Amino acid sequence: MTRDVGVIAFAQETAEKDRERNEVEFIIPVVQEAVRQSGMGRHDIGFTISGSCDYLSGGPFTFVQGLDGAGAWPPVRESHVEMDAAWALYEAWVAIQTGEVDSALIYGFGKSSLTDVHQVFTMQSDPYTVTPLWPSLIHLAGLQASTLLESGKADERDLAEVAARSLRDATGNPHAIRKEDVDADTLLARPVTHAPLRDADIFPVTDGACAIVIAADDVAREHCERPAWIRGIDHRIDAPHIGVRDLTESASTRRAGEEAGALQGGFEVAELHAQFSPDELIVREALGLNGDTRINPSGGALGANPLMAAGLIRIGEVASRISSGEIGRGLAHASQGPCLQQNLVCVLEGE
Amino acid sequence: MGGVRTAVIGVGQTRHVSARHDVSIAGLVREAAVEALEDAGMDFDDIDAVVVGKAPDTFEGVIMPELYLADALGAVGKPLLRVHTAGSVGGSTAIVAAKLVMSGIHKRVLTVAFEKQSESNATWALTVGGPHSTSLVVGAGGYFAPHIRSYMSRSGAPDHIGVLVALKDRLNALKNPYAHLHEEHITFDSVKDSMMLWDPVRYSETCPSSDGACAMVLTNEAGGDAAAAAGRPPAWVKGTAFRSEPTMFAGRDQVNPQGGQDCAADVFQQAGITDPLHEIDAVEMYVPFSWFEPMWLENLGFAPIGDGWKFVEDGVTQMTGELPVNCSGGVLSSNPIGASGMLRFAEAAMQVRGTAGEHQVDGARTALGHAYGGGSQFFAMWVVGADKP
Numbered sequence: 001m002t003r004d005v006g007v008i009a010f011a012q013e014t015a016e017k018d019r020e021r022n023e024v025e026f027i028i029p030v031v032q033e034a035v036r037q038s039g040m041g042r043h044d045i046g047f048t049i050s051g052s053c054d055y056l057s058g059g060p061f062t063f064v065q066g067l068d069g070a071g072a073w074p075p076v077r078e079s080h081v082e083m084d085a086a087w088a089l090y091e092a093w094v095a096i097q098t099g100e101v102d103s104a105l106i107y108g109f110g111k112s113s114l115t116d117v118h119q120v121f122t123m124q125s126d127p128y129t130v131t132p133l134w135p136s137l138i139h140l141a142g143l144q145a146s147t148l149l150e151s152g153k154a155d156e157r158d159l160a161e162v163a164a165r166s167l168r169d170a171t172g173n174p175h176a177i178r179k180e181d182v183d184a185d186t187l188l189a190r191p192v193t194h195a196p197l198r199d200a201d202i203f204p205v206t207d208g209a210c211a212i213v214i215a216a217d218d219v220a221r222e223h224c225e226r227p228a229w230i231r232g233i234d235h236r237i238d239a240p241h242i243g244v245r246d247l248t249e250s251a252s253t254r255r256a257g258e259e260a261g262a263l264q265g266g267f268e269v270a271e272l273h274a275q276f277s278p279d280e281l282i283v284r285e286a287l288g289l290n291g292d293t294r295i296n297p298s299g300g301a302l303g304a305n306p307l308m309a310a311g312l313i314r315i316g317e318v319a320s321r322i323s324s325g326e327i328g329r330g331l332a333h334a335s336q337g338p339c340l341q342q343n344l345v346c347v348l349e350g351e
Numbered sequence: 352m353g354g355v356r357t358a359v360i361g362v363g364q365t366r367h368v369s370a371r372h373d374v375s376i377a378g379l380v381r382e383a384a385v386e387a388l389e390d391a392g393m394d395f396d397d398i399d400a401v402v403v404g405k406a407p408d409t410f411e412g413v414i415m416p417e418l419y420l421a422d423a424l425g426a427v428g429k430p431l432l433r434v435h436t437a438g439s440v441g442g443s444t445a446i447v448a449a450k451l452v453m454s455g456i457h458k459r460v461l462t463v464a465f466e467k468q469s470e471s472n473a474t475w476a477l478t479v480g481g482p483h484s485t486s487l488v489v490g491a492g493g494y495f496a497p498h499i500r501s502y503m504s505r506s507g508a509p510d511h512i513g514v515l516v517a518l519k520d521r522l523n524a525l526k527n528p529y530a531h532l533h534e535e536h537i538t539f540d541s542v543k544d545s546m547m548l549w550d551p552v553r554y555s556e557t558c559p560s561s562d563g564a565c566a567m568v569l570t571n572e573a574g575g576d577a578a579a580a581a582g583r584p585p586a587w588v589k590g591t592a593f594r595s596e597p598t599m600f601a602g603r604d605q606v607n608p609q610g611g612q613d614c615a616a617d618v619f620q621q622a623g624i625t626d627p628l629h630e631i632d633a634v635e636m637y638v639p640f641s642w643f644e645p646m647w648l649e650n651l652g653f654a655p656i657g658d659g660w661k662f663v664e665d666g667v668t669q670m671t672g673e674l675p676v677n678c679s680g681g682v683l684s685s686n687p688i689g690a691s692g693m694l695r696f697a698e699a700a701m702q703v704r705g706t707a708g709e710h711q712v713d714g715a716r717t718a719l720g721h722a723y724g725g726g727s728q729f730f731a732m733w734v735v736g737a738d739k740p
Contacts, residue, residue, distance in 0.1 A: 075608075094451060
């Protein structure tokens, strides 16, 4: 017996190579805005949780400073995952299911521009056998893309169509840092930078933060005219070694989709955390999304991908379209780990 | 405490040592996980979800190592969460695992916490400030020594109290085969004469750097009852709490933090405990530097403010005392940082299950597991009992 939990507030902040603000200065405005939207007092929110990664800031305990941005006095019930903040939202949802709390503030943040993030995130791999070879995130995504193309499930034009549509849709999103009114032919004429990928197929290095407030049942209804109800949420992980996986599909996305009740379709919008254009094709297939669902109207991660916040932003993008009345049912997906290793699926609906 | 009744039915840990050169990180965590599963009479296939905790990724130089550990922990195709709440993480991780059961979402959850400190150097990994800023202290000891001096000046505690705590914990560790330090010849004088590192913290009053892991299997009421029927006593979770507060602001009491007081009050209230000193039979407390035992005795409400050190001097916290603290030898005897909090939670469970071996407190029915982290600002606690709540 699960409690109904709804997203009642969402704020995000993104930038390309921000030289002015630190992580805390990214967190403060999004937390303040989300708390304002929720209509709840900061300390009326029962639980606080964040997602971040120490290797983005280059030191231990990034989340400790981050707490200064969220406000924690008097002391708060608080936790942190070293994961994309979509998983922080999952832990918050679990906390509400126990009945101990009725609401939660979730935030994710990171400044990817402080480092060569594509290279540094190689350290997510097996430290004894893979990391010493230093395949960057782009190299690993390139392997996945090559496998996909060789399988015949997709061709270069399919990748270009994904990238072109994302960049075009990003022009309507003030938070996108890369946007362009472009078509697939134009992109195909541009150089292949990491075979078979072109720059437009690769997420732009993005700084940013995101905050969401969720609340249960009547608390949500009291504070939001049209909460985006979480009808299903689940996450699964695949094996780390890319040699033991079929890289042309995402078993963990499919399993999470099954458990979240996402496979019967009927979504008006899906925000997929596709950090490389082939990711979208693989995730779409795993979730059985067809032409009736509009994919990534925000421009997705190809428009802006602040690591540790970007998965949570997918949930916020869908929720805000539901709360505005634009759509009735949507799907959000978050991913982390090399080659789509770990995936979360969330089904959201209006009343 | 709301939700589904939750029990610990399996506990595992590695033997904690300076450097496990014989295993990878995956090998290390798997040892603890397999031992916990065997204790629970289960296999990886029986597990619905896995929750992993560890301290900063800089300690091993692996970003989100749970990604790489997914198959070693039998998590492929399952939900896998990674918790990081500084030194309290082992405790927070156990609490997240408990919530997955309490919420009714999962029936059987494996939780694992670890640190393989030999992969890097924790003191220097903890010394880094923000990029382009200078750290004013070296390691955690340098950070906490001023708090301890403040405690001494407030309470008038004599200098030898820290020595007594260290001696007690290291002697207790001789009864724990998993403990890192087994110092058979330790004496009051040998602790007192050890090198002063961060005044007033001496070398022998400081936790070691350890490689180690700890794991537990948690299950729901039916699972707990089944374990009991099979002769494997469960430890019932009677309360869980965490609290956090900012690192620094003018007027913050870093010796007796509000977050710790609130967390203890919350967990005792959930467990129906009104007189912790008399109702708790064993405490596993996060004491990485000896003086934190009297400080936390006060912060948790076991001793009146200013009297914690008298409890130490009077032997209240000895294994034979009224409130045995850290019968396992505690963090002062084994410190795989990310696992240290979970070891406190697991050792508390072992006490009420009656499986603590030579360091078992006779007749322990109710125990507290405690962990703290950051600048004494993150707190995680649970109360476990032999009796179903």
